[in-house]
Amino acid sequence: MPSPVIQGNNLHKRFNEHGKDVLDGINLAIPSGTVLGLLGQNGCGKSTLLKCSLGLLRPTRGSVTVLGDDAWDLSAGVKARIGYVPQEAVSYPWMKVRQVIAYTAAFYPTWNHRLVDELCRRWRLPLEERVGPLSVGQLQSLAIVLALGHEPDLLILDEPVASLDPAARREFLRTILEVVESPDRTVLFSTHITSDLERVANRVAILKEGRIAYYGELDELKDRVKRLRIAASHDLPRTFAVPGSLRCEIAGAIATVSVDDFDERLVDDMRSRWNADVSVHDLNLEEIFVEMHTA
Template structure:
């Protein structure tokens, strides 16, 4: 059996003195090679902290993270050379010209693919002769992505990589990611708030909620599991109307709108019979599923492996 690229076991991370702020509360993930994992969560849910613990930029409070066989806090030089990382806020050398930063970074990597870098710079219209300091936020983010991709890393971690990009640059970035994932040896973890982008490139999704993994599994499986039902009964429904596995339920007279986890047709048939109701099943996109999962009082979905 092929070992996971990233193995996270009971990971916890807290900040500050008493009372400490617990950001991660026992996270478990096992990410096989070739995975494109989209990491979703509300602000403050721990997405960036999870990525930084995986890269050895933050030391876990408890638990462990193994990356390409190494403990994340003690990564060897060989493993570091196989990693790529784009942080939320790109930081580089403001006094250098863009081409100088690229050349400086390339010197650290014997596997540097200058042809790929030249193509990306052209796609994203990076001004090679301009100094880095005055670049726009979007240009800095594009440069950070180029620097992370230049040595063709085996594991690429991206923290809100398109946050500063305009729609055209975002499209080019997604095109590049789709090209990268053609390589079955390449694994990508990225956090984003733009769920439509994630749906285009990710094959798995991990959703963080209150510092824990609320769902981890195939994206298509998640869409198959979570549905919205519109139930139009013959008579008024009670305000206490409940459905097993409901994430959210709204009742207005004889009509109920319910978002459910673990949907199957037997549930719909049961509702039709029990309430003499017309039941319509609606598919949800990833953004709608995310909203339903974070509605007040919504239970956590069962984590899959």
């Protein structure tokens, strides 16, 4: 069985000696070909996890390996197989856009000029303008182009569409879908836009207070987290509870319950115990995320 592209082992990261761990014992194994969406509230450790995986931050305890190398000591060969788009894109303000692209391409023998030309055309990057006056969205588009030009085996994206307008976001997602057509290419990206994740990700990792609350297939997550509407024949007691519930709201004889680890037997039990009509409702990824973070 091939080694994971990224392997985190009991990963801890603390910025202040007497502070709280931002990452608190992360164990994560991301296989080749995965498109992993990383979700979590602000401050939960998403960017810290990505930076530890890139060797930009050193773990306080534990370890991360990337494509077989320790992340803190990546070889030149492994670095050449990684593409990265940071949360805040930076470049060379005195250069023209085409000069920045040419400069970056010079480091990669495998640079795909045709792909880069096509991406610049799609995103209407002004090749003859200097980088300094570009808008935040244009800078982010340029950063994505530079990260994709050498067709990396591992693409890491930290809030890649935060500054893109809706048209540019569509083009970005279109590009990601094209990139992941290769079964050996792995993509890890964090975003607050859950609808984007649902379009491209096949796995999800949800961080909560520095720990992984869920890691697995996106479809499996949708199968296990459901919302139940329970309409009983009489008012439900204040002690009413459902096993595995994330949230429960009661209004007389009606209860709305979000459950983790859903099982049809639970529905049968509720119907029998409370002489109730029970309906099951699917949740989208945003709704699941909210339920898991309000539990």
